[in-house]
Amino acid sequence: MSSAPNPILRDLNAGQRAAVTAPDGPVLILAGAGSGKTRALTHRIAYLISRGAAAHRILAVTFTNKAAREVEERVTKLLGLRPGHKGLPHPASGAGGGMRPFIGTFHRLANHILQAHANLVGYRRPYTIYDADDQLGVVKNVIKAEGLDPKQFAPAAVLAAISRAKQELTSYPEYEAAANGLWPETVARIWKGYAAALRQANSVDFDDLIGFAVHILTEHPEVLSRFQERFTHILVDEYQDTNHAQYVLIHKLAAGHRRLFAIGDDAQSIYSFRGADFRNILNFERD
Known part of the structure; x- marks a missing residue:
C-alpha cells in the first residue's frame, strides 16, 4: 500500500515539487521572476522538517528582514502550527524536534557568528x-x-x-x-x-560583519566545525544577488556536508549595484 502524499507538496506544480523533494546535496534552482522560487524554498524547509530534519539545524538566508519574516510565516503555516503560535517547532511540538530554524539575512547570520567570537577579531561585546x-x-x-x-x-x-x-x-x-x-x-x-x-x-559596519565572520571561520577551524555541525541544511534565497564575501561565507558553512539548496534567477540581479557577483551562479556546480 502506498503512503499518503505529503500535504506540504499538495499545491506545488511539477517543477516546484521536484525542487522541494530533491535529494540532499548541492541543489541550484534557476527560474524566472514569478515562477514561485521563494515558494519552493519555504516548502523545502517545511518538507525537510516534516521528514525528520532537526529544525534548529536548518539555516535559511534571505536578503531582507521582510523576506525572512515572510519565509518564517509561510513555513509556520505549512507545518500546521496553530494561530498565535510563537514560531517554528520546539521540542514538544513533535515536528522535526529541536528548536526553530535560523531564518534571517546574511548580516544577521554574520552577526550571530561575530557575537559568539568577537574576541577573535579584537572586539568586545557588546559592539x-x-x-x-x-x-x-x-x-x-x-x-x-x-x-x-x-x-x-x-x-x-x-x-x-x-x-x-x-x-x-x-x-x-x-x-x-x-x-x-x-x-x-x-x-x-x-x-x-x-x-x-x-x-x-568598538564598532563595525555591515560589510565588516560578513568579513569578520569569514575571517573567523577561515582562521579558526574549530569554530567552523561547530557551525558546520550546527547548520546541516543551508538554503539561500535570491542566490544571484550574493557578493563574493557572502558566497564565501555560505560555501564555508556548507563545505562539510554540501547540503546547500540555492534559489536564483539567472536573468536578474537586483543587487548588482551592491557588489553582487553573477559568477556565483556560474561557479555553483564547480564549487
Whole structure:
C-alpha cells in the first residue's frame, strides 16, 4: 500500500515539487521572476522538517528582514502550527524536534557568528553596528581631518569604494599595497582613518560583519566545525544577488556536508549595484 502524499507538496506544480523533494546535496534552482522560487524554498524547509530534519539545524538566508519574516510565516503555516503560535517547532511540538530554524539575512547570520567570537577579531561585546548614516559621518570626519576636499573626494563615493573592496574580501593592507593613482591612494588613506575610528568606538559596519565572520571561520577551524555541525541544511534565497564575501561565507558553512539548496534567477540581479557577483551562479556546480 502506498503512503499518503505529503500535504506540504499538495499545491506545488511539477517543477516546484521536484525542487522541494530533491535529494540532499548541492541543489541550484534557476527560474524566472514569478515562477514561485521563494515558494519552493519555504516548502523545502517545511518538507525537510516534516521528514525528520532537526529544525534548529536548518539555516535559511534571505536578503531582507521582510523576506525572512515572510519565509518564517509561510513555513509556520505549512507545518500546521496553530494561530498565535510563537514560531517554528520546539521540542514538544513533535515536528522535526529541536528548536526553530535560523531564518534571517546574511548580516544577521554574520552577526550571530561575530557575537559568539568577537574576541577573535579584537572586539568586545557588546559592539555597535554602524548604519549608512553613521558610516558616512565617519568618512566625512576623516576627510576633514586629513585636509581633503570633499568635492574632489565625495564621501559617498569613497565609502562605496571601501565597501566594494570589503565585499571582495580585500583587506586594507592588500588595498593599500595595490593602490596606484590619486583616487585609490586617497581612498586607502581615508580607509585607514575610517577603520581606526570604528575600532576606537568598538564598532563595525555591515560589510565588516560578513568579513569578520569569514575571517573567523577561515582562521579558526574549530569554530567552523561547530557551525558546520550546527547548520546541516543551508538554503539561500535570491542566490544571484550574493557578493563574493557572502558566497564565501555560505560555501564555508556548507563545505562539510554540501547540503546547500540555492534559489536564483539567472536573468536578474537586483543587487548588482551592491557588489553582487553573477559568477556565483556560474561557479555553483564547480564549487
